[in-house]
Amino acid sequence: MAGTTGMHEAMSGYIVQQVINGIQIGSMYALIALGYTLVYGIIKLINFAHADIFMVGAYVAFFLVSFSAGASPFPFQLSILIGLAIAYLIVSAVFERPFIQQVLSKTRDTSVSAHKKAAFYVFQNALWLCCLVMVTCVTAPALFFSSRFVFSLRLGPLFFPVLIAYVMTVCAVIGIAMERIAYRPLRKKRRLSALITALGVSYFLENFCSLDFAFGSAYRAFPELITKTDIARVPGLDVAITNIFVINIVVLAALLALLWFLVEKTLIGKQMRAVACNRDAASLMGIDVNRIISFTFAIGPALAGVSGILYAMNYGVLQSPFLGFFPGMKAFIAAVLGGIGSLPGAVIGAFIMGISEVFANSIDSNLGFAAAFIILIVILLVKPTGILGKSEQEKV
Amino acid sequence: MVTQTKQSHFSRLIVVVIAFVAIQTVVGCLSGQRQFQYYARMAYLIEINIILTASLALINGYTGQFSLGHAGFMAIGAYTSAAITTIMPKILTGASLDPSTFLGNAGFVCSVIAAGCVAGVFGFIIGFPSLRLRGDYLAIVTLASGEVIRAGLRFSNFLGGPRGIPGIPPFTNAAYLGLFFVASLWMMRNFVYSRFGRACIAVRDNEIAAASMGINVTFQKVSAFIIGAFFAGVAGALFAHMSRYINPDNFGFLKTLDVLIFLYIGGSSSIAGSIVGAGIFTIVPEGLRLVNLESWRMVIYPLILILVMRFKRDGIMGDRDFSFLVPWKYKEMVLKRTL
Numbered sequence: 001m002a003g004t005t006g007m008h009e010a011m012s013g014y015i016v017q018q019v020i021n022g023i024q025i026g027s028m029y030a031l032i033a034l035g036y037t038l039v040y041g042i043i044k045l046i047n048f049a050h051a052d053i054f055m056v057g058a059y060v061a062f063f064l065v066s067f068s069a070g071a072s073p074f075p076f077q078l079s080i081l082i083g084l085a086i087a088y089l090i091v092s093a094v095f096e097r098p099f100i101q102q103v104l105s106k107t108r109d110t111s112v113s114a115h116k117k118a119a120f121y122v123f124q125n126a127l128w129l130c131c132l133v134m135v136t137c138v139t140a141p142a143l144f145f146s147s148r149f150v151f152s153l154r155l156g157p158l159f160f161p162v163l164i165a166y167v168m169t170v171c172a173v174i175g176i177a178m179e180r181i182a183y184r185p186l187r188k189k190r191r192l193s194a195l196i197t198a199l200g201v202s203y204f205l206e207n208f209c210s211l212d213f214a215f216g217s218a219y220r221a222f223p224e225l226i227t228k229t230d231i232a233r234v235p236g237l238d239v240a241i242t243n244i245f246v247i248n249i250v251v252l253a254a255l256l257a258l259l260w261f262l263v264e265k266t267l268i269g270k271q272m273r274a275v276a277c278n279r280d281a282a283s284l285m286g287i288d289v290n291r292i293i294s295f296t297f298a299i300g301p302a303l304a305g306v307s308g309i310l311y312a313m314n315y316g317v318l319q320s321p322f323l324g325f326f327p328g329m330k331a332f333i334a335a336v337l338g339g340i341g342s343l344p345g346a347v348i349g350a351f352i353m354g355i356s357e358v359f360a361n362s363i364d365s366n367l368g369f370a371a372a373f374i375i376l377i378v379i380l381l382v383k384p385t386g387i388l389g390k391s392e393q394e395k396v
Numbered sequence: 397m398v399t400q401t402k403q404s405h406f407s408r409l410i411v412v413v414i415a416f417v418a419i420q421t422v423v424g425c426l427s428g429q430r431q432f433q434y435y436a437r438m439a440y441l442i443e444i445n446i447i448l449t450a451s452l453a454l455i456n457g458y459t460g461q462f463s464l465g466h467a468g469f470m471a472i473g474a475y476t477s478a479a480i481t482t483i484m485p486k487i488l489t490g491a492s493l494d495p496s497t498f499l500g501n502a503g504f505v506c507s508v509i510a511a512g513c514v515a516g517v518f519g520f521i522i523g524f525p526s527l528r529l530r531g532d533y534l535a536i537v538t539l540a541s542g543e544v545i546r547a548g549l550r551f552s553n554f555l556g557g558p559r560g561i562p563g564i565p566p567f568t569n570a571a572y573l574g575l576f577f578v579a580s581l582w583m584m585r586n587f588v589y590s591r592f593g594r595a596c597i598a599v600r601d602n603e604i605a606a607a608s609m610g611i612n613v614t615f616q617k618v619s620a621f622i623i624g625a626f627f628a629g630v631a632g633a634l635f636a637h638m639s640r641y642i643n644p645d646n647f648g649f650l651k652t653l654d655v656l657i658f659l660y661i662g663g664s665s666s667i668a669g670s671i672v673g674a675g676i677f678t679i680v681p682e683g684l685r686l687v688n689l690e691s692w693r694m695v696i697y698p699l700i701l702i703l704v705m706r707f708k709r710d711g712i713m714g715d716r717d718f719s720f721l722v723p724w725k726y727k728e729m730v731l732k733r734t735l
Contacts, residue, residue, distance in 0.1 A: 044532075045532070046532045046535070046536065182702055182706075185706050186705065186706065189709065190709075191531060191532070192462060192531065193705045193709055195462065195531070195532055195535060196656070196660055196701065196705055197701075197702050197705045197706070199653060199656065199698075199701075200657075200698040200699075200701035200702040200705065201698070201702065202698075203653055203694070203697070203698040203701075204695060204698035204699060204702065206694075207691075207694035207695045207698070208695050210691070210694075211691060211692070211695065212691075325649065329539075329540075329543075332536065333540075336533075336536070364551075366547055366550050366551045366558075367547075367551075370543070370544050370547035370548070370551075373540035373541070373543050373544045373547070374544060376536065376537065376540045377525070377537055377540055377541065377544070380525065380528075380529060380533060380536075380537055381525060381528065384528070384529070384533065
């Protein structure tokens with residue numbers, strides 16, 4: 001009798017421990033899934049590159065942490081990439097000014113001869129490129145020295161929040177630049193083109209970051225940011241709650257509160273909801289749709305970047321720049337499971353995915369691999385709108 | 397466009413076939429020599445990639461579905477044929493099929509066809525969600541199906557599990573490849589330029605209009621999946637007997653992405669697009685390898701894909717096809733519409 005109770009206790013302890021592990025992974029997935037759901041809700045595009053922004057977040061965190069630990073010099077390649085993205089945004093914003101557009105639109109004048117037009121076209125693009133290079137020459141060093149200065153300070157307990165803020169900013173810049181370069185020109189075309197482009201962007205980011213002068217494809221051990229300790233035990237059961245788990249939950253809760261405030265209580269959140277509801281009507285109401293979409297592409301990637309930090313902390317290792325694929329897929333499935341477009345749905349779905357993954361993995365690692373996809377197929381065939389999704393009639 | 401006579405059309409077709417046979421013979425003769433082995437292998441790989449790309453074109457380009465699970469079909473084909481030529485004979489007689497015997501060759505041909513059929517069955521299963529889902533959701537479900545197939549292969553110890561199947565006999569030679577290549581392309585071309593193909597295009601362009609014209613949309617979609625999967629399975633079988641070693645990770649999502657890139661850069665709605673896309677983009681990385689830029693291949697491909705999507709959405713060929721591939725009867729029709 002006593003033996004059965006002991007086994008029973010051990011079993012329930014095991015289950016509780018697995019659920020806690022699942023919630024830890026799930027909070028990481030939730031932050032990615034929110035980005036998928038936000039972007040899908042606004043422009044109806046599965047942003048495959050979202051998973052790679054998650055990867056960029058993890059790698060940026062890796063470089064910054066190993067710099068501040070004195071293990072490596074400050075990564076200049078990072079500041080060049082991000083400097084380039086910032087410069088692109090600045091230059092394209094300047095070129096979109098009405099005055100400059102007026103000057104440039106002279107090429108469209110039919111009275112101008114063809115070769116003059118061609119020459120002007122070349123000049124225009126050369127000018128654009130020169131501006132880009134010049135602005136990059138300013139932004140990249142500025143970024144390099146300012147961030148090196150910040151991270152060489154002895155930040156102490158402030159280090160973690162500063163790291164999160166920095167990674168969020170970097171990922172937001174990359175997200176906005178990605179939308180400007182790849183997705184905006186395709187917005188009026190077939191949706192399939194945008195989907196293929198998203199695949200292309202994802203593939204590009206993965207392979208570009210694998211190059212030696214970017215992040216490199218080597219296996220990297222993430223330095224221990226916070227020493228893992230047990231801070232509490234569940235009474236009566238053999239279950240430990242670690243500080244890493246608490247950090248995961250606290251970060252998720254803080255960002256969720258922030259996101260909720262942003263979406264529900266501010267003007268820009270209201271505009272976002274309007275654009276998600278009906279883009280044409282929103283633009284008729286005077287909402288700058290482009291600005292809202294850019295904003296969405298800043299928030300989603302920023303959350304994914306934080307998730308990248310959590311990933312690096314949870315697993316302690318970055319396999320290669322291709323590491324984003326599976327977490328990204330699982331987060332996407334979580335978003336679908338919760339009902340795409342619904343923010344609370346994404347979080348619930350992510351917890352379900354995390355817990356189911358942990359249990360499937362404890363049976364067989366190959367099963368954990370397939371379980372997520374089987375869940376997805378079943379969900380889409382049975383209830384495509386997900387748990388909290390609104391049913392939507394296909395418009396003809 | 398120069399109007400052709402029926403005679404010049406068929407003589408061009410014959411010239412193309414003779415040229416292909418000549419090239420294939422030369423490749424086959426040279427493949428024995430050590431210094432040419434590499435080039436022969438390149439030629440084989442191009443042909444396999446063309447079959448794969450054209451089979452994806454049937455699903456993605458002509459019927460307008462968006463499948464991301466093509467590597468899964470290829471894996472099914474490769475594993476089926478390897479099971480028939482390598483695993484089963486090893487269990488029954490202790491050795492895999494011998495390429496020098498008649499029985500071995502007959503077994504290989506059967507295994508390729510069986511590979512196509514089994515892949516077709518999977519195409520039927522995976523094609524079913526396409527009835528309810530479209531666009532992005534279909535893409536994700538097919539991607540997931542491909543990954544489930546891969547996970548299943550890693551799971552099955554009978555098929556070697558994650559270690560894969562080594563020691564597959566080298567059946568794929570110039571003669572077999574030429575035969576299967578021509579036969580597959582010819583069959584796909586016949587599908588495309590038939591009532592069936594036109595119905596697929598109608599479904600792609602407007603499902604509701606197609607249905608109201610009496611086209612069975614369900615039938616078209618599912619059969620496009622089955623036929624596409626069949627030829628992907630054939631390509632997988634040929635690939636398995638060329639590389640002589642397969643494992644589940646050969647057929648991951650990156651393989652599908654490669655085929656997608658061939659397809660959309662070449663032009664998704666013509667056989668010529670598949671030939672051009674797969675042909676060029678199988679050779680280009682070898683050129684990059686010569687100038688030590690091989691790791692840049694994977695950076696350049698997606699960039700080209702993004703640029704093609706932005707500036708020339710229909711790919712290099714658009715919906716133009718090579719003149720020798722278009723049936724004469726169809727050509728008359730098309731010429732009347734001055735396409």
